[in-house]
Amino acid sequence: MISVDEARSNILKTIKPVATETVSIADAVGRVLAEQVRARRTQPPQDLSAMDGYAVKAEDVQAVPVELTVIGEAAAGGHYAGTVSxxxxxxxxxxxPLPAGTDTIIIQEDTERTENKVLIKEAAPYGCYVRKAGIDFSEGQLGPIPGTKLSPRDIGLLAAMNIPWVTVRRKPRIALLSTGDELVRPGEPIGANQIISTNSLVVAAMVRQAGGEPIDLGxxxxxxxSLRQMASGANSADMLVTLGGASVGDHDLVQTVLGKEGLKVDFWRIAMRPGKPLMFGDLQGTPMLGMPGNPVSSMICSYIFLYPALYALMGMKLSKPPVVPAILAHDLKENDRREDYMRARIVGEQDGLPVVELFNNQDSSLLSSLSTANCLIRREPFAEPAAKGSVVGLIHLSREYPDC
Structure with a gap:
């Protein structure tokens, strides 16, 4: 068996980013920027008023109260064409825009208007309530860097920079192939020895959430x-993910059958719980990730291995889920030689850290506890017993990493 870190490293060193495409910024949220962009304008393009009020010369409002003559008006979208004396x-x-000759804004609340006169009741320093030209960004200034997964905030910045189109990585196509005579889809008739196939739906949802495009091969x-014919559907995909059939057994045919089709296996067992029978290899140029059959194992392996692979395909330099400190709500026994990822819930806060409580039953088939869990507790191999109040490593399940 190899370690989790070694397995993840082996996967990532084989992944190359997918091709690019150009999309409207209206459709770019969640996409990964592939080329550097620069502002096409200065924002604001000139000095603007930050408040409703009166544009004045600072030297006129240092001694108050003082009365000034109102000679015109400037509304947003318009301007005063003259010069203020x-x-x-x-x-x-x-x-x-500030009229020529002015440099300061007196807010409306500090004035009293009578016909063409305004009484200034409060003094203001030079430049008060003025947004200087270029205070946000200047023409030619760099926008979000390549490799950024564009957020709604980034879309707002790109729009303000007058950038209507961006070059992004296309969505990676991830082919999902479930295996097993015992599996039926939700809603189909269930035989006496059959179970509902959940893994493909779970992993497809994770792929979609991370920014990829799942392809369900069935x-x-x-x-x-059957396995050879259905696996051929992955020819146009950027990665093939099999679900089940990766461990040792008479009916675990993935390695045997795909081996005849050119699969070169890199590894197929890792020192991890759950998820020991994870397999990775290359199928005629297509990366292939063989997930365990247990639903909890496949989902946790997706967090630990598939997400980093997806990010690498999208040109993002992210190698692992962020592990943050948390405080145990109870004692925890020592760990064995496998790296543990244990389902848990955040139940409070102490000293600015989340307090976590593990589920008593960590069986890798229990979807109910997986649905209820909002985090994983990560434990190193051979970790010593941890007492209540100890600090442990936590991975959030309720968020797509890394930008949580």
């Missing part, structure tokens, strides 16, 4: 012809 003011609204029967 000593003793004069222009009524101005938020977002309007459920292969436990025979060579």
């Amino acid at each position: 000593k003793g004069e003011a222009v009524r101005i609204f938020t977002g309007a 459920i292969a029967k436990d025979n060579e012809d």
